[in-house]
Amino acid sequence: MEHATISQLQNGLYEIKPDAGYEVRTITGNRSYGVVQTDDLSQYYIAEKGVTPTPTPPAPEPTDPLERAKQRKIAEITAYDKSANVNSFYLGDAIMWLTVDERQQIATQISANEAIGREYMGKWFGGQEFAFPIASWKQMLVALEVYAGDALNVTEAHKAAVMALESIGAVESYDITVGYPEKLRF
Numbered sequence: 001m002e003h004a005t006i007s008q009l010q011n012g013l014y015e016i017k018p019d020a021g022y023e024v025r026t027i028t029g030n031r032s033y034g035v036v037q038t039d040d041l042s043q044y045y046i047a048e049k050g051v052t053p054t055p056t057p058p059a060p061e062p063t064d065p066l067e068r069a070k071q072r073k074i075a076e077i078t079a080y081d082k083s084a085n086v087n088s089f090y091l092g093d094a095i096m097w098l099t100v101d102e103r104q105q106i107a108t109q110i111s112a113n114e115a116i117g118r119e120y121m122g123k124w125f126g127g128q129e130f131a132f133p134i135a136s137w138k139q140m141l142v143a144l145e146v147y148a149g150d151a152l153n154v155t156e157a158h159k160a161a162v163m164a165l166e167s168i169g170a171v172e173s174y175d176i177t178v179g180y181p182e183k184l185r186f
Contacts, residue, residue, distance in 0.1 A: 004046045012101045013037045022046050039101065069171040073162045077176045081155040085177070089144060089184040096125055100148075103141055110137050140186050147184050154179045 003022045007015045016024050016036045024033045025047050036044055062068050080086060087097040098106065106123065113121045114134050122131040132140075158176055165171045 001046045006041070009037065012105055013039050014041055016044060018046050021049055023049050066168055066171070069168045070162055073171050073174060073176070074159055077155060077158045077162065080176050086151050086180055089147070089186065091125070091130060091186045094126060094128060098144060103144060106137065107141055110134055143184055147181055150181045
């Protein structure tokens, strides 16, 4: 974002601080802020103070029933991809998920612990501490990164498959849950 400083905080959120004369606005244009902390930068933009933005008109709804059915199915795929059906793994008996930012933060912590000669590292999740050798943390992060990439590939393949369908019935009966990798268990 031009005219702003963006910093990643220790809690995994991003802090957006606009330069003098600018403000942070929501993409819907409903609110403006001096400073924002968020995990989703795509929901904000930087604007000059006092300048009213030209609203972006919403994308027109397709009039073709097949295209509307495809849009609904793509929305289902996106929601399923963001759900715990895809975004979760087991660490012992605990079910959890780590976002890309959280995985990067843990990788940084691993490097720091390794740099000072530690062989073990502890991390708290959901009120419970998990302590493993550094090598185990690395293996878990690699496995989780591969799982996340594979799951995303399945999601994108589902979207492409739906867009290629030629009947409303085929779109509505398309199973969006198949093909995802087996959940990881550590």
